[in-house]
Amino acid sequence: MPETARHEQHIPGYGTIALRPLDPETDARVIHAWVSEERAAFWGMTNLTEAQVAETYAHMATLDTHHAHLVTKDGEPAALLQTYDPAADRVSECYEVRPGDIGVHLLLAPAAPGAHRPGWTSALLTVVAHYVLRVLDRTRVVVDPDVRNTKAITRFERQGFATGPEVVLPEIDLPDAYLPEKRARLAFLTRETAFAEATGTV
Secondary structure, three states: OOOOOOEEEEEOOOEEEEEEEOOOOOOHHHHHHHHOOHHHHHHOOOOOOHHHHHHHHHHHOOOOOEEEEEEEEOOEEEEEEEEEOHHHOHHHHOOOOOOOEEEEEEEEOOOOOOOOOOOHHHHHHHHHHHHHHHHOOOOEEEEOOEOOOHHHHHHHHHOOOEEEEEEEEOOEEEOOEEEOOEEEEEEEEEHHHHHHHHHOOO
16 A cells, blocks of 8 residues: 555535645645744744745655645645654654554644634544555554644544653754754554544444
């Protein structure tokens, strides 16, 4: 199974959610608008230009271990999803990676005025879980939100993620990538838990 695949899923009450590989050139404008906002500070790209955002995702597209996806709702951009192999990521220095693990980062698009829908984030996370655990055939999802991002941590807990330890992700300083040290809260969602939650059996 390829590490990026097109996926489409209809969620009653919300619409059709689709995922596709991010196109660094054509999608850079919308992604730059999202990551430039103060609310996206934890994404770590608020100071980048549109060209730099495009370059960042063009570089990611060359990797076998890290992938970016554009999520749409009824054809309109709705979120940025990044998936990665934890064994090839700095998070591997902070926990014992299991076969079948997949890492996820998710950035939601800003809600349009008057367009907020209660339960939308949960619906979106349900689709993401289906994509990574069934379409990509992984067995466990790991997330590493910044410990200050309590809103994201609470969202994951409500979605059934089991809270893990607080860790410090080490600084990465390479010619083509720089990531500052990050204090994060790990959380995990297994395939069994995700689909038991979805069917109401737990």
